[in-house]
Amino acid sequence: MCKNKATIFAFFSVVRNASFYLGSNVNLICSNELRSEVMYVLWNIDLKYKRCSIAHNNDGQSEDSCNDGKSLRYTPTAVYLHIPNFSNDDVGVYRCETVYRGGADAHMINVEITAPPSISAWLEWKGNKMVAVCKAERGKPAASISWSHLENSSSLETWSGSDGFFTVESHLELPENMDPKNLSCTVRHPYWEEEKTLVPKFTATRLHFTMMCICIVVIIIAVLAGILFFAKKKLRCCGVAGR
CATH class of the missing domain: 2.60.40.10 (Immunoglobulins)
Structure with a gap:
């Protein structure tokens, strides 16, 4: 089974950083070997909210614990992981191990996102x-x-x-x-x-809020002026009555 080959290397021959646009379709290349030469491919993926893996061998066995649209794809000259509609949930560390006739590759890719504000x-x-x-x-x-x-x-x-x-x-x-x-x-x-x-x-x-604040301030000033006016008038009346 594919899961029995979960760790092949204790090191990574290629370590790189990559950033992709929000909503883009992303292809992460693991090996440039001919498809006919590839015996086994494993992606171990560490995301923010989960860890999962995708693997396939030349006997037709495969596994996918991600179940989120990611898939292994092949061209005559490359093997790659396809990530559709790239989002912030796809940000993480992608580790790939490939075994082919005559050798092996191990890649670690730190994947980030570029999103417009x-x-x-x-x-x-x-x-x-x-x-x-x-x-x-x-x-x-x-x-x-x-x-x-x-x-x-x-x-x-x-x-x-x-x-x-x-x-x-x-x-x-x-x-x-x-x-x-x-x-x-x-x-x-x-x-x-x-x-x-x-x-x-x-x-x-x-603008409405600013005008409302100005109106409130004007009303408060008018009310205070009115109170002051009537207070002065009352004091004058009391002064006249006391004479």
């Missing part, structure tokens, strides 16, 4: 200061953000979720005399061939 930009008020925000959410690796306006310093915050995806958020405080129409942020990521440029604006929700 969701991007957005907006304007908001913090106290009496207008702040521009540019955000690149759930990308891998982390995106980079830069601003077209370089006179003011910006703050950058990066954090990752439990699944390893990164979110980057940059804040830029705007000077009072600056027109935000002249401001843009640029987001760069390995997934894209070209950088993405965004112009931050007040969104309908944020």
Whole structure:
């Protein structure tokens, strides 16, 4: 049986790193030997949530404990593992052992994912200061953000979720005399061939919230002014009555 040959080597002749795009179809090559020469192929796969193996020999015996769409495929000049619709669940360490007539190969491949972030930009008020925000959410690796306006310093915050995806958020405080129409942020990521440029604006929700806050402040000021006015008027009346 295939499982009786689970470990052939105590070393790996080839160790490499590889990263693939989210949603792509991936082929991991284990050996460039002719199919007719290959006697046995075994992939031991360590993923985040499971360990599994896929194997096949020239007697027609095979095993697949992964059961997630991965499969062994052959061409006249290569043997490879096919991973359809590559996702974050496929990230891990792939160890391959191949025995062929006249020799053997052992490969270890550290497999990562390249996933594009969701991007957005907006304007908001913090106290009496207008702040521009540019955000690149759930990308891998982390995106980079830069601003077209370089006179003011910006703050950058990066954090990752439990699944390893990164979110980057940059804040830029705007000077009072600056027109935000002249401001843009640029987001760069390995997934894209070209950088993405965004112009931050007040969104309908944020604008409504800002106007609501302004109205509340105006109402509070008006109420306090009214209370103060009537309090002064009452004091004057009491002063006149006491004479």
